[in-house]
Amino acid sequence: MAHCEHVPTAALAADTVLSRMRALDTALPARDGVAVFHRVYLAATREARPHLRGGRPGDVAATALDVRFAERYLAAVDAAEDARRPPACWRPLFQFRRHPGVRPPQFALAGINAHVGHDLALAVVDTCRTLGCEPVELEAEFDRVGDLLAALEEHVREELLPGPDLLRVTDPLTHLLGSWSLERALDATWSAARALWALRRLPDVAGEFTERLDAAVGFAGRMLLTPLPD
Template identity: 75%
Template sequence: MSQSSAVIGPADTVGTVVARMRALAAVLPERDGVAVFNRVYLAVTEEIDRRLGAGEFPDPRAAAALDVRFAERYLSAVGAAEADLGPPACWRPLFQLRHHPHVTPLQFALAGVNAHIGHDLALAVVDACRTLGCEPAELEDEFDHVGEILTALEERVREDLMPGPDLLQLADPLTHLLGAWSLERARDAAWAAARSLWALRHCPDIAGEFTERLDAAVGFAGRMLLTPLAR
């Protein structure tokens, strides 16, 4: 199975998203940088699916719509890269450096999180609002609930993928890179960007320029996170 066959077509449920990420995991080499992020994101999405089934979201329909629109952004980027169509700028560093021997798994994971939260989340909120016919404020509870899950998963990522203390002593640049990025700040910025894009929805030229600049800025941060560390 090719990567594109694993992600082709729009998703309609969180279960569909989970199935496509599992299919992608089955065809990607374990050390591939995209595979590293996919494993992290799959764990997040499985947890969201479990909590939806357990009735833990205030509005399950809104939470599912947000999660599906969010995941589609990532799956579309994978499909674009597979088809040589060029993914958004925020994703390009990860796809370009996915096989670099001197980039650590933790860097790959956080670069993917940076692209997905910093760029895709804001656009997914707008997509979900259009799907549901609501305002961003009506999705804030779901946004916050998903954010809590992401924060918990980020902590697990750092625990599972962080090199041991001996390596960190030898690789101070990694400590510096990771300390310069914050998921909480990225989430706050994504919510502000979503509200701005919604306010600009009747001004497509300005909204398009805003989105393009956001994409470029997040891509620049991703390239910094993926700075190769000499061994």
């Protein structure tokens, strides 16, 4: 498991990621769909970012996972800005980011879907390689990230959805957002992370598995971004 000498590196990496996210928050236009996801994600990250307390191994693991997780999202943003293809899971959000028929909570949940379904599984594997540990040793950190994402989803539903007098059972948005479950996504992600770790010595199979995972998460994201009537 992680040793205390990882603490300065982990803390520096966490500061770098948070600085990049703050800079991106300033750069993104207010009405941009990516900005909708980014701002709720940044708010949750600021609130729940772990603090390194004396270099305990669990703190290092938590920070390492947070950093690897955020870096996956930032890499997708960089790819889109450089006119390169981001992972398939993120493409719908970048393609529909300015579509007038897509509502803010759709953008936010599509971002959560991509980040949970694809990025988190790969971040667990990245962290295991960095720290020389097994996925089971990161299960507590994974659950903590799940709690962060649950708070993020709750924020989306409370802050971005219209009031109860406007959001009715017959509203297509109600049905669309009800079709996606964070709990099920997290269960699938944990299974995917364990499978990828088990396949690490079979790079061809692991690569195919990752590609299929990416595509499946992207398909779900595209459904979440279905344009809706006013």
